[in-house]
Amino acid sequence: xxxxxxxxxxxxxxxxxxxxxxxxxxxxxxxxxxxxxxxxxxxxxxxxxxxxxxxxxxxxxxxxxxxxxxxxxxx
Numbered sequence: 001x002x003x004x005x006x007x008x009x010x011x012x013x014x015x016x017x018x019x020x021x022x023x024x025x026x027x028x029x030x031x032x033x034x035x036x037x038x039x040x041x042x043x044x045x046x047x048x049x050x051x052x053x054x055x056x057x058x059x060x061x062x063x064x065x066x067x068x069x070x071x072x073x074x075x
Contacts, residue, residue, distance in 0.1 A: 001038075001039045001042040001043075002035075002039070003039060003056075003057040003060070005060075005061060007032075007033065007035055007036050007039065008053055008056075008057055008060055010027060010030065010032040010033070010036050011023065011026075011027070011032075011036070011053050011056075012053070014026050014027075014053075016050070016051060016052055017048075017049035017050060017051045018049055018050055019046075019049050019050070020040060020041075020043050020045065020046065020050070022049075023040050023043075023050065023056075024037055024040045024041060027040060040056075043056065
């Protein structure tokens with residue numbers, strides 16, 4: 001299972017929290033690339049629904065990772 005920011009971004013508006021099956025259905029309905037659906041199919045079956053993309057890909061970069069320090073440049 002290989003995630004990229006581009007692939008994971010297809011799940012930004014997913015109906016969180018969601019089960020593995022709900023995420024696969026969502027990705028299919030929005031026309032996400034096959035790689036997204038394949039990655040979701042490789043997830044372990046979890047008793048609890050996934051709360052966010054970070055539950056699936058712990059290294060998912062947040063907005064803070066991209067805008068770190070920008071607010072200091074305009075002060």
